[in-house]
Amino acid sequence: MDSLALDPAIVATLQGVSTATLTTVLLKHGLRNVWLRGTRPLAPGYPRLVGRAFTLRFVPAREDLATPASWGNPISTRAAIEAMPEGCIAVVGAMGVTDAGIFGDILCARMAQRGVAALVSDGVVRDVTGVLGTQLPVWCQGTAAPSSVTGLTFVGWQEPIGCGGVAVFPNDVVVADQDGAVLIPQALLDEVIEASVEQERLEGWIMSQVAAGAKLPGLYPPNDENRKKYEAWKKSGGR
Template sequence: MSINIVQALKQVSTATITTFLFQKGLKNVWIRRASPLRPGQERQVGAAFTLRFVPAREDLATESIWSAPISTRAAVEDMPAGCIAVADTGGVTHAGSFGDILCARMKVIGVSGLVTDGAIRDRDAIEEIGFPVWSNGVSSSPSTSGLTFVDWQRPISCGGVAVFPGDYIVADGDGAVVVPPRYAEQIAASGPDEERLDLWVREQVLSGARLTDIYPPDEAVRERFRASATRNR
């Protein structure tokens, strides 16, 4: 993964990204039911490391599965630094898919964050260690009370969105967005300027500009923005 692309995407909001991808015909990229665990969580960008759970089955969902070759513990140890873990739980929220110990290990090995359409447990402890999480709520119950972990690094569905290993994930205060690699470079190249344009338009609106004159910005408005940016250098 290009560090330049990652750093550039960190300057682009998920709102700007979804608009860009909508213009390319991609309408289903925002992961539903994955909200920031705490307010003010810093935007995170990384390659998707996918994990898949299925509903619990009593003969499999036992304590022994935690140390089995196919387990969340084994998957975490396979995660590269800089990735974002994306967990498909089918939206199960009565069991916590991840807790503070797994999140602590992810933090130590350099994982950038966790996105899941399920619940997490040990919320206070996870906040204390400062590991960024986007989830569908919290639960004190262990994962085995409602889930069985079955695989990692395969295509998954998370929050109604298809996620493939290696997709770019951008997560901020508005949630998490999947960026197919073929579009990442384009967003990285144009996104920061779009963010600056949005800020300038907002300032114009706060100064009294009429929406019909400035938003959404047409080419004339963009030229005014470019001229203003040149003057302020």
């Protein structure tokens, strides 16, 4: 599980990059489908969080498998939580089901205790007051009172999943903020970080020009003239 640990410097860098910027950078790398649909913050004010994906997968409920007794099985959400390393983001593929809560307050409390950074899902949670009380940041589609086995069967963890229409593989990197959650493929991480930092710097300069009254055509995106102005500003140390 040590392979899941992200370099703190990478975490700090990505905490300064918005998910909006990341989608633009990934688009330039040819990836359009990286925003996990339905992943909204359960409460306002969560900081931007970064972590490697620890994946969990649900399939449609089957009556002989999706029972309360299944919660005690070796393959269960309870067992998966005990395998989660500190700092990971639990990404749960729940097929967009919104009438069966995948996790409640007890499971979220244990995740928080284990140092899990966040829970991200295209499903919903239950026991919302208790979940919020655990202080575990949650991105999902909302809440529902029924338990997971009402509509879903849990089948495994740390395998490729679909979440919000996006393919998520274990150890991919997830960034979540007020705009939702975005996936960065592990193989592209270094390239995306470098390009994202530059994109944020450029957009910061563009915003300063807008604040000074500049018109958008030729500025956003910058034409050759404005690109030269930006490069000069950058070489001067941002002064």
